[in-house]
Amino acid sequence: MFVLCWLLSLWAAGACAAPASDAPMQVYTRATQSLDGEWKAIVDPYENGYYNYRYEPFDRQPEPPPGAFFTDSKMRTPSELIEYDFDKSISLQVPGDWNTQDPRLYYYEGSVWYRKKFDAPSHRPSDRVFVHFGAVNYRADVYLNGRKLGVHEGGFTPFRFEVTGRLKDAGNSLVLKVDNKRHADGVPTLNTDWWNYGGITRSVELVVVPAVFVRDYRLALASLEDREVEGSVLLDGAQGGERVVLSLPELGIRESAEVAADGRAGFRFRVPGAHLWSPGNPRLYRVEIATEGDTLVDRVGLRTIAARGRQLLLNGEPVFLRGISVHEEYSADGGGRVRDAQQARQLLQWAKELDANFVRLAHYPHNEHIVRLADEMGLLAWSEIPVYWTIDWTNEATYRNAQDQLAAMIGRDANRASVVVWSLANETPVSEARNRFLSRLVAKARALDDTRLLSAAMEKHYRSDDPDVAVVEDPLADLLDLVSFNQYIGWYDGPPEKADRVRWEIPYDKPVFVSEFGGDALQGLHGDAGQIWTEEFQENLYRRTLAMLDRIEGYAGVSPWILADFRSPRRLLPGIQDDYNRKGVMSEKGVKKKAFFVLRDYYRGRAGQGGGGDVAAAGAGPPP
Structure with missing residues (x-):
């Protein structure tokens, strides 16, 4: 239905x-005053600018001392002791991660203070003013002219504070304590397979609106x-x-x-x-x-997007999702997190060159540029929150954090035609606590927006009486519209030829989407198809896997892992990985590997068979 x-x-x-x-x-389409560009920054691993020597927060004191970094103080007398100076400190570009801007911060996880000086935007006395942040990873304590505006947790969603009546005509000081330390009760939690880029990673803007807007x-x-x-x-x-x-x-x-x-x-x-x-x-x-x-x-x-039995319907017509998974990372010019619309467009253009009609935006809400560009460029999209691997399922604060990120993702992108799937989790092990946690998120997502499909990247197992039968069965699948799962037969699970004999058992009358498969290859490393890390090995794995997937009943699409190689601190093999997950069908510089062309040819064949979702529904006609 x-x-x-x-x-x-x-x-x-x-x-x-x-x-x-x-x-x-x-905010995206409004006229704003940008605060992007150079910000002064102080690296503060011991958080001296936030706590006194007894580890008491300065911002809980009625009159914070000038030694609190958020006061942005200067010496008032020659004898006054102030042990910081933003003006003499390093500069960082916003938007941007700190890891790729300063080699000393490459692995850094901790607090960095950011400061921006600015004049108030032109506005009428009756107007209201907001400071809007596209994203800050992970916790942001925000101060304006020495007074705290608030705190935001979550590294990939927008937030804002109203600053009406708090601005000076000139010389305002906006200070953030940005902390990207990982936490066991965070979302995501301690362990991920992507780089923990710290910083103000998306744009900061001042928005002036009328009293009623x-x-x-x-x-x-x-x-x-x-x-x-x-x-x-x-x-x-x-x-x-x-x-x-x-x-x-x-x-x-x-x-x-x-x-x-x-x-x-x-x-x-x-x-x-x-x-x-x-x-x-x-x-x-x-x-x-x-x-x-x-x-x-x-x-x-x-x-419209719908699931009817084992079919996906776009505008009432069957659609096969010819997808690719994408991280919000662009390293072709040495950068890390995507910084602007141009970089976002390049990622989507590479997907288009695969003849893809779908992108899985993994494993967190991506920047607003990319979903709006997907609207323009004609790419369906899957957007998800970072409930990833092992979350603290029994912690109510963790749940509220996940729910807040879900609400922010849906709130920002609910008008984007390209976004057809909200995803709630990735590779989460089944347990009663996990089932309760995710069931609550399902209910919340449907309350916020029931115009799209819900899914989650689940896992497979094998039948105990037949090791060649792969089973996808999860209590969560009963609550979702799309049965999605990740599988790595040929890489983490046996050799590539194992795919030739595996059969699938998926007991749901719902569309089946394979949200990940793949294997690593170092671009430019060549050898026999049986030699791991080579382009030929990855190419062979893709050929066998795609043939296997075609045998799945209800198979409605796939998003192989992944478009381009990306940084991960889990990937340490010298000379091969060097801090990169090498599962991309392209290198981090955008050079195509042999598997790219296997996937492109497969998608061209799929599009030629119809049901590709690349034409308007019957009767819609061409654009006027």
């Missing part, structure tokens, strides 16, 4: 009501047959009774609604002439949301 329920209709019914201050805030909206195709669209708008600062106008000018749509006391207004209308979004026709429409004093402009695509 179609996944058609809508977040804002639930809000209207009070099912997931939240204060406006906790709601998502759409369009904070958020949702818009989705609720009925494929009737071309009916459902949506809602959230006004922050509204008292109720205000009017909101929602327009899609290219479709001749102009709808008006009255705002309720909670600031929300609902819309429902038909768009019989709309062209549906798909990889072959990524049609986006301008949407304008206006109220007195404020207008938010964006672009949206209209489409």
